[in-house]
Amino acid sequence: MVDTPATTTTTSTTSSNGSNAKKYEGDGLVFRAKLIGMEDLSIDRDEKICLDSMFKLKAVVRARGEHKQRVQLNLTMSAVKVYDEATKAQIASHEIERISFVVIDPRDTRAFGYIYNTTDDRHQFWAIKTERAAAVTVLALKELFELAFEQFTNTEKAKQVNQTTVPSSPTPSAPVTSPVQTPPVQAPPPQQQTSPVSTQQPDMFAFPAAAVAAPPPPTSTVTPAPETTTASLIDGDIWGDNPSSVTQAKQPSSDDIFGFGDTSTTVTHPPQQQQAAPAMDPLADLFSSVPSTTQPQIPTGASNPLFGVFSTNTPTSTPPPVNPYNNFYSQPPQQNIFNPTPMTFNQAQPMAFTPMPPQQQQQPQANLLNPNPISPVAPPTVTSPFAGLDIFGGLPSSSTTTAKTTRDAFFPTQSTAKTIQQMQMEKQPKRKMKNFIILLLFISSFQFSISNQKQNYYDQRQLKAIIEILKIKLAYEFDELTSTNSDIEHHNDNHKQLENYETEVDPNDHVDIELWNKLNEKDMKKMPVIDDYSDEIVAIKWLKWYIRIAVRHHQVGAFLNWNYVTNITKENQAAMTTQNLIRSPFSRLVLPIAKKFNEHMKYSKDDDLKRIFDRLASGTVSNNNDDVKKSSELHAQMEDIYSTTKVCELNDNKKCYTFSPYIERLMQIEKDYDRLLWAWKGWHDGCGNKIRSVYLPYIDLLNKNSKENGYHDLAERWIEDYEMGNVTEFEGTIDQILKDIMPLYEQLHAYVRGRLCSKYQNRFDCNGPIPAHILGNMWAQTWHDRLDDVIPYPDTPLVNITDVLIKKQFSIDQMYTTAESFFTSIGLYPMTPKFWARSMFRKPTDRDVVCHASASDMGYHDDYRVKICTEINDDYFYTIHHEMGHVEYYMAYSENQPYVYRGGANSGFHEAIGDTIGMFAISPAHLIKLGFLQEEAVNSHYEINFLLRLALQKVAFLPFSYVMDKYRFLLFRNEIHREHELNSKWWALRIQHGGIMPAAPRNDEINFDAGAKYHIPSNVPYLRYFIAHILQFQFYRAMCRLQGVTKRLHMCDIYGNKDVGEKFKEMLSMGCSKSWSEILESLTGENKLESKAMLDYFQPLYNWLKMENLARGYPVGWI
Known part of the structure; x- marks a missing residue:
């Protein structure tokens, strides 16, 4: 058989894109992700509807406390396949020709979704949260679409040519097989040769227009086949603004910086009327580029046969169309930068592969770049799967809603208000950039810059996503992100981060x-x-x-x-x-x-x-x-x-x-x-x-x-x-509980004193009490901040949550949403809109405040608040869980009990709720699940280190909390002489029950050291915290038992277990409607306060401390 030009085209194209296509064969590219949810929509393509659905699905998951299903996405040449990560069972297989729209969550760089059109004419929206930036998956998806459509087009052309030359024996395209490549998506090799006849490549973020219903074309005569001309990006024309850059043969372009293969554009002209089309630049929509001033050609011919997913037009011999609106244009239609290849208004539809019509007509969207349409009658809206898609944040929605002030506000399924997810995402810090940001990208000694653009807004996560994508596509490590004349204003993280939330909550919605x-x-x-x-x-x-x-x-x-x-x-x-x-x-x-x-x-x-x-x-x-x-x-x-x-x-x-x-x-x-x-x-x-x-x-x-x-x-x-x-x-x-705990405390005290005595030699008696100021806390109530000085196995360090938070660039708001996610994962409540709008998360700089952390039930229209002068460290991460636990308790009994029963079973219950969740949140098992800790790092040494740290926080606290109220009871009973022993009695009790002494000599006549602790002047009873520390271990052990864990309790993790959460919620919902012992029994099966749960938890540490103190010769006791 003699090769024809068309045959050569097929071979050449297959060769040039073979390396790209290979990675989508077999199992294809694999991405780890979580399935947010699915919903049937009334239309097959609409950005706002998709984003609304995305936010709603997220909010429903949070409101129900559900744990997102972990899935695996396989991008193959035939379909997008979704598998359950655990069971490997296939959940869905979505043919690529039936995917009609793709959107990225503008406020979550890891979330995207697409509309899949089922065979029974339903439009399913699938919302996905990826393990990495969603843009990575979307870019791969877009590349897959391009390859699939190119393959389809070349196959169809080959069939036509073969039918012309040898009609009886059409030659199928040879299949290509290769090993499957895994993510991340790598930049393909430079194109060495491409077909002189190719379809127009879409830009990075917006496919050209998809086919839409339109009047049929007028009858026309057959004309000679059109000639083709190829326009390439040359001479540094990175914006595609050089329409004169035209070549007759394709050459490898240095501007193919994102590895999409050939960035050249083939333009079809009628005979003797050849014109160069504007070059398509892969960065065209990266930074909301201005509209092109070049008047584009109006292509004709058949539209994309793959249900409008791929919108490149196949050149035909059809002459220019007749204006169906019976009017005359003073100039050709302006180019839409979100849809660089406009369709004609009367484009013909193929008989086969007709796109499934939506159930309701989409409302035309205003064209901000061309607000005055040329035609008196607006043309039908034309979109594509990626139309208007900005992978670094999406297009901001203009819709506004008003948050309700009733409980409906945090039950998204019952409310038309903005979802909790929307409002949480809106409070992310922004970085305002004037005159835009300059990226210096060095590619094979070729330098270009992006400058003089209009004012734009990108938050820190979006900028990081930009760098991540550029690294992946360019295989280039960025050492510097340079701004020139950008006047970057870094918004103070301590101010106005919740402005959007505050506007959603009526400032007058409070008591008169x-x-x-x-x-x-x-x-x-x-x-x-x-x-x-x-x-x-x-x-x-x-x-x-x-x-x-x-x-x-x-x-x-x-x-x-x-x-x-x-x-x-x-x-x-x-x-x-x-x-x-x-x-x-x-x-x-x-x-x-x-x-x-x-x-x-x-x-x-x-x-x-x-x-x-x-x-x-x-x-x-x-x-x-x-x-x-x-x-x-x-x-x-x-x-x-x-x-x-x-x-x-x-x-x-x-x-x-x-x-x-x-x-x-x-x-x-x-x-x-x-x-x-x-x-x-x-x-x-x-x-x-x-x-x-x-x-x-x-x-x-x-x-x-x-x-x-x-x-x-x-x-x-x-x-x-x-x-x-x-x-x-x-x-x-x-007294009995403290007595039960004392053997463990004494061993802990002896070990810590011995290690600190080696550090601070000749500073204090190594057989006596420990000075209060060297234990990492002003009142020596907890000692865990000195872990580095006393850690048993320094070669097996614990994961430093403070370092993790800083490394992951957690904002203060993220610390709160992370805590909230744990509560919701087990079926408890998300925080209310007023919580986010009215809580004090940071210490103000313009006024004096009480910085001691606390939670408040305002008793009015779901108004719950916390007051914390938060900093980004592990202590505050834990404190947030604690205070949010109070709020969970408020919401649980407020929903289920009358006013007279809205309170804790006793004050110790209130303090224990958040601490219980906090213990689960920092357990090694949960940190492994979060990816903060490698499973292989957890061995016996790690576990001892972990148990010691928690004991320095929990066990060390008990004598202090006991003395706080023991001392005040003596004062209330007038058993302390106010002039001669007001201060010395305080320290006598601290030494007697905790082995802690003052850091400096004190004077009974002037000093009042107990008053330097917040709860004394604030008149807050403190034994509630003692009781809470015992109760939380009883709660913890009971919930672990429900989880099926009875040994190594410190390795228990209940995140996402709604059965356990439901039992916990039942207890919280009782409020104070029954005695505390009955309520405790409903969860634990125990009806009294006891120390055994705490002792069981720390039993491995207790055994180790006894042997270690004996081996080191550390004496136990202090008097």
Whole structure:
């Protein structure tokens, strides 16, 4: 058989693209990913609809707490195949000719989706989250489409030629086989030879127009076959703005920087009317390029037969079309940069392979580049699978919605508001770039730059994606990202990162204090008449009246308190004091009535009434307005002292530091003995001494009030809240738990003291207590920040979460969303819009605040908040889990319980929830799952190191938390002489129960070192934290058992286990509707507080410590 030009074309094209096509044969390119979800759409191509679906699918997954299915994407020449990563079972096989649209999530560089048109005319949107930047997969997908269409076109041409020469024996194209290449996508080798007859190559981000329904072409006569001319990118015309650059033979182009093969463009002309078409540049849409000024040719002929996926037109002999709109053009249509090869308005459709029509007509999109259409009648909208696709962030959506203020706001399936995912992504930090950014790319000594572009916005992740793609496509390592005259403004990470969120939440959607107080004043006069305190109907009626007023007082009080702690001013302090005075008459009215009801309801058969009135009857109320005002003022004064105290350098009184973040961080990382001593002494002298004179009269008022309400002292009042028996029973339980833990603590103390004694030789007694300032914490309550000095096996270091967060360039917001993802993965709640808009995540620079971490239930329209002066380190990563745990508890019982049951089973429960999740979040098993840690790195040495670190945090804390309230109970009971042992008693207890001594000599007459701890001036009971540390191990062990783990509990991970999460959620949802022992039993099967769970967890460490201390000769004990 004699070779014809067409035959030569097929051979040449196959040869030139063979290396690219080979990697898609067999199993094809393989990408690891997660399946976000699928949804049927009403249309087969629309960017906004796809993005809306993407956001909704993400939000639904988060709201349900589902764990995304891990999948494997195989890009082959025939189909995109989706496999379950674990079972290797095929989930789907999507023929490439049925994929009609591809979109990347503009706010998540790892997420993309595509529309697959099924055989039954459904348009399925598949949302995928890739392991790496989604652009890598999308580029490979685009290259696959190009190759497949080229293969199809060449095959069809070969058939036509063969039918002309030898009709009876058409020659099929020879199959090509080669080993499968794996990702990442590598740049193909330079093109040495390409066909003189080829289809136009699409640009990097936008396929040319796909076929759309249009009027049929007019009848025409056959004309001679057109000649072809090839336009190449030469002379550095990287933007394709050189229409005069035309060659007759294809040459390898140095501008094929992204390895898409031939970047030359073949243009078809009628005889004797040859014109050069604009060259297509692979970077044409990379940085939102300006529209081309070159008037493009209007091609004619058959459109893409593969369902509009590939939009390059096959040249035909059809003459220019007649204008179907019966008007005349003053100039040819302007080029659409998102669709560089415009279709004619009357392009013919092939009889076969007709695109499946959408179920509803897509609305025409405004052309920002050509707002005034030439034709009075707008042409039909033409898109392609990649039309308008920006792989570095996508096109911003112009749609706006308003977030609801009800619980619907965080149940995306029930709300039309912006999804949680949308609002979380919108708060990512931006980098504003003026005059754009200059990328210096050196390719075989060829240098080009991208400059003088319009103002653009890219966040840090998007810029990283750019570099990653350029590395992959160019195989070039970038050492420098240079900006010239760019005036890059780095937005301060501590300010305004949640601006978008804040605009979505109505700033006026909060309590109206004046109105609420007026309503309460009015309702107080409407209290139901009580004829019989044993009448349950009367009791219920009274409860409804009480709740209506109490809820408003709670909302106003929470609002004013938040205002004060996040902006310490005299005005905010006065507002709190005033509100306390307003509330006092209500408290004085209802407490005696509640006590009377409680006396009569003890005999009721209604368990709820009995429990409600038992809770309402507890507490205190002051009958003296002066006392109320005074105690409120003293409390605010102490918080002001704590928040504003600064420590100054010894030789420079003008160089002073607040506790957070400087002094706190210094205590964690500084190793110099004397520098630590300076910080410790400066804080205790500056803060504790000032608080001393305020704290003593303050607790006198509280003690007086407690006695007036029938309590022996304030200690008895606090103990009542735990519901763990009377004072003697409660203290006996706590004493016994500490006694159980003490053997483990003593071994830990001996080991740490011995190691630190070697570091700080001759600084303290190696057989006595440890000085408080050298343990990595201002109060020596936790010691884990000194792990580097005491680590058992330094050759097997633990993964440093702080380093990981910094290396992965976590933002503060990402730390919160990461914590949230753990809660939602087990079926708990996502945070509400108001949480993101109104929480204080960073320390403001324009005002004084209380930096101590806390969570608040505002009691109003799903308004939950946290207050944390967050920094990017492991401590705050853990603290975020802890405080978010409070919020989860708030949401669980607020959804399921009436107001009177909205509280923790006891205060220890509240503190334990977040800590439990935090323990799972840092477990080696979970870190392996996250990719933070290699599985082979976890051996017996690693496990001992890990257990020691956690013990330095959890076990070391117990004696401190015990002493915090032990000391105050003695004060409340007047068992401490205030002038002679106010400070020395504090240290006597610290030495007795924890082996910790003051860092410097102290003076009973002026020092008050206990007051340098936040919870003392803030008057927060502290045994709740002791109880929480025991409960969290009981919760943890029970949840591991549900997971099927009974040994090596530290290797347990429940992430994504909704069965475990559901059981946990059931417990949280009970609030305080039952006794804490019943609620504990619902999860653990245990009805009492016990230390065994903690001891079981640390048993391997305890065994190791005993042997290690014996081997090193470290004495155990300190007195």
